[in-house]
Amino acid sequence: MESKRQQKFAGVIQQDLATIFQREGNNYLPNTMVTITKVRVTPDLAIARIFLSFFNSTNNQLALQTIKLHSSEIRYKLGARIKDQVRIIPQLEFFIDDTSEYVERMDKIFDKISKEERQKDVEE
Template sequence: MESKRQQKFAGVIQEDLAAIFQREGMNYLPNTLVTITKVRVTPDLAIARVFLSFFNNTNAMQALQTVKQHAAEIRYKLGARIKDQVRVIPQLEFFVDDTSEYVDRMDKIFDKIHREESQHRKE
């Protein structure tokens, strides 16, 4: 369970990272929209785990590697934005948020079950 402090700090990081990716994301990933879906912060506020979703990109793992290569630069830009609010700029760990893929997969499964039930009722 995250404390209120962790949740508030994660929200600040999420907003500022979203602004950074919106303004400068094209430099890292041309023609790709990057969305920060979730940020989790450790209790000591030293590490921020950032979950990303990539739109208009066929290879999410390659996009994630590109973001990881620019992690130091992204952290520096984040630090410039939040330096007056925190003592230490957290290390950033990036992960792919596969929630939308999971939802799509579950929708397909439910559709298949629904079709099979409809066929059994007709028979």
């Protein structure tokens, strides 16, 4: 369970990183929109786990690797934005948020189940 402090700090990081990706994301990933879906912060506020979603990207793993390569530059830019609010600029760990893919997969399963039920009703 995250404390209020962690949640507030995660919100600040999410907002500032969103601005960074909106303004300069094209430098890292041309023609790809990066969305920060979730930020989780450790209790000591030293590590921020950032979950990303990529739109208009053919290879999400490659996009994630590109972001990880630029993580020190992104952390520096984040630090410039939040330096007056925190003592320590957190280490950034990036992950792919596969929630939308999971939802899509579940929708397909439910559609398949409902079609099978309709076929059974028609046969009876």
